[in-house]
Amino acid sequence: MTLNYYWTRYRSVLIYGILLAALLLLLKWLEWRFIIVDYAFEMYAGFIAILFTGLGIWLALKLSKPKTATVYIEKEILIKDNGEFVLNELELNRLGLSKRELEVLQLMAQGLSNQEIAGHLFVSLNTIKTHSSKLFEKMDVQRRTQAVDMAKKLSLIP
Amino acid sequence: MTLNYYWTRYRSVLIYGILLAALLLLLKWLEWRFIIVDYAFEMYAGFIAILFTGLGIWLALKLSKPKTATVYIEKEILIKDNGEFVLNELELNRLGLSKRELEVLQLMAQGLSNQEIAGHLFVSLNTIKTHSSKLFEKMDVQRRTQAVDMAKKLSLIP
DNA sequence: TTCAAAATCACCCTAAAGTATGACCGGAAA
């Protein structure tokens, strides 16, 4: 049915209209309640309000057409040679990562959970948590995903 | 309850309605108080007109979809010495990932938390959770780190 | 216009991740 269609399409506008109508009715009720004689002004004010609200909406919709320009930010990070992976020992030393921490980082990058990493390295889950915490602190990140992302960019892992 | 739901959805309309009611009541009060209507009606009407034009503009900007800021997707292209990133559309179609899901995946790979992704895409945290859940299901993985690892291998992300 | 997929959001719950603190041990450096 067309009525239903237009309802779903312009629901917001219609709800706004209904709200306005309800408010005007409320005002009229207040008038009647307190016996205010000169109600002409309220009607006038309401009319002006509706009119200029519409004008404002029209103005906003007409004038604000900022065609969103897609911004491309090119950021050159590091050169990963077309050959094989070479560990960036400079960065590794700069960050001060230990052997074990690097192992944990590598397994993290393969998508393993802490529990699985613990299994691979034959240590407890708590140990992995300690390693990863120190790892994040040294790399100055908050999450394993950030650590992996940074490690790949710094060529700490393949 | 669903009350909270409707509040977040129609907040703008409700706030506008409340403001409108408050303003009209204020005007009525001023009228009773100082009886300025008789002398400065034009000024009064002008005041209302300006006010509601502003409100109309505000309302339009609030209700119109934020299509202004949404398209910024391509971000941080890291260039390596040879060969740029080309999206593997075959794999993309095979997995059946939607546009939005791919966006979420890209932001995930940059180490963002779900909360941060929600902020970037101007949606709620729950939406990101839904997207990521479907994403993991389609990619047949359990964790975001696995998803990122696979996506890189399949060349779905740089 | 109609319909299905995509997108959005909420709520509840569990699992995993991360933080903080303290402890123990063994080897290397001072």
Add this chain to the structure above:
DNA sequence: TTTCCGGTCATACTTTAGGGTGATTTTGAA
């Protein structure tokens, strides 16, 4: 020898991630 650090582990706690369900809205193609 003492000190320091890496590695190990625990306990307790907070935060984030993820699973499942259900709902409405937007959108694009038929």
